[in-house]
Amino acid sequence: MATLALTKALLLIVPAVLLALLVLPARRWRLAVAVPLGVALAFAASLALPSGILAYVVSFAIMGSVYALLSLGLNVQWGYTGHLNFGVAAFFAIGAFTSALMTVEAPTGIAAQYTQMAFGLGLPFLVGVAAAALVSALLAFLVAVPVLRLRLDFLAIATIGIAEIIRLIFQNERWLANGPQPLRGIPQPLHCLVRSQGCDWLPEWAMALFEPLSPRDYPLIYLVIIALFVAVLYLLVERACRSPWGRMLRAIRDEEASAAMNGKPVTFVRIQSFVVGAVVMGIAGALYAHYVVTIDYSHFHALFATFLVWVMLMLGGSGNNRGAVVGGFIVWGVWSGTAFLANAIEPLLALIADDLPRRAAYFRWLLVALLLAGIVLYRPQGLLREEKRVSRYLRE
């Protein structure tokens, strides 16, 4: 039992340290404080929390990470360049289904009658993620080229349309990805660590470390993987946005005419930023697919995959990558919390009308819609403002 807690704590160190780094302010002492804090947090969580609650926290953190990535991708598009992408769901879905098709083994024999798919290549996880990024980029490029040279608001209409069409395709085309039935059995990376026979490529001593874990504990390993993805993508996006390229994006967003007069290729740069954001969203989709194992078109409803992401980014602070990630976790927390709230008000609703309790879930939508309207009206800059100066060579 003690070894199980120890292994869990060791696994939790990575996400806990990253969380500490995210929350602490950017000072010189940040790393020095974050590491011990993260280690302490990991051990405290592993030893003190009952396993059921720990499992809930882990699954919450994984979904929060997926949304943080979506919000980060949207930040490149909206926060830095001012693209109104109301079709986040399209890139999320295309990433998820691409990665699934690349990594699932095509069914044979009797199973092929139940699960139809265009192809199933059985490739490794990372290849699936890379393919998801690539296909998502391609889709973004195809959308961006006709629309982005026009007015800003046309992009919003076009993306809301493309998201709907992508969802319809995955709903109706049985040959492609088994729609409308779910596509099952998406492989989970490093799943062998929690199986009793273990991974054959791992040395004995390392395997001994993972010995106490059972398949039930797999989300812990996935949390480490996705936390690393979030960290790496965050650093990449942050680096890009603080580079001359990022400053060019902001110049085009704020003063298109003067950016063009200074020789910046406005349309081309807009397309670039749209594609970069879509790549991050596609990766988020792939990571979602490998976590939930079974996906179908209904997961990519405009509410969960577009609207919630917008609330996250607007709350966290558009134009601020840290705000985007923090907003992702906060709003995911609010959304999950309203589930309990909906349960709590059910008896109250039963007093008003008989069939109202069954519709309690829609009060969650109502709250989130009001949250977004409130942010737009009263604090459009979000929790963390955009930084005016982003180069570390420029001091105030």
Add this chain to the structure above:
Amino acid sequence: MATPTPQERERPTVVTRTARPGERARALVQSRAFLLLAIAVVFAVLVVAAQLRGVSAERLLSLAAWGVMLGGIIGLGSIGLTLVYGVLKFPNFSHGALVTLGAYFTFAFLAWLPQGEPLTPLSFGWEFPVALLVAMPLVGLVAMAVDRVVYRRLRRQNAHLVLFAMASLAMAFFLRSLIYIAWGPDFHFYYPGRPNPALTLPFNIRVRADQLFILALALVMMLGVYLLLERTRIGKAMRATADNPELAQVRGINTERVIAWTWLLGGALAAAGGTMYGLSSQLRPEMGFWLLLPMFAATIMGGIGNPYGALAGALIIGVAHQVSTAFMNPTYGPAVAFVLMVIVLLVRPQGLFGRSGG
């Protein structure tokens, strides 16, 4: 040798430059005729595809007739959309929710009113038009109320266009969740199980009487909109504000009042469109969202702010959508509208009736 007269010398030299081949080609491609040609090509492709699948000409004609009816429904929705777009300069993503709300309001009033005998061959009695007439101004009031609470505040803050669009997205989900809470996620029918047999018109076109009613009502409302916009003061003020808000204000037009009337009119027409869509198929909470893309496509195709253009665009999109169902899954309707919209954006972003170079 003729010496130039003083008048000739003073005349400024007019530099005429022959357009470069690229410019000339672009001007040709962006002309209205070319856009009409592109739309005609889309229709030709649809008809040929249907012929290859062995769809009879009579069935295609029937589908086209239904398409005109669907175009009327889309058109009623998109008139409000294009007016709001023209006057307030932002795409109102909550317009689909207004369409749904209108359909459900009519549904709610029908339950209150006593049910009369059906007016054969129509499937409904006198209470249906009454319920519709009550629902229309109510949805207009809802639209006005949303404007008061949300958009007017943004106007006062001089907010950027995108914040309006985002607020309208929030309002779309807000209204939709209210509809879900009030009526639940299930399908509803105005008159469940009531027969409505198809009539056979000349050329063997088969349509239901309800569909003819929808078309007639759409035409009447279009006529009303035409009279309102052309003959009344408020209509003229609306068109003036859509054309140039600053100039309208300078000329003494109360733009806030015009905006309120725009919402009222747009909401009422959206309610009519939604009710007719509900009559022709069924009531679903997502029905307005499903119509949103065709409505936007019609708006852009007709030129933003131009209600007659939106109507023309809606008819084109409605017919294209219905004809495509001859050989495609009908749920792909938004995709047909989307393809037409992308063609318009590629060829002539200002739309069929927009000014060139706009």
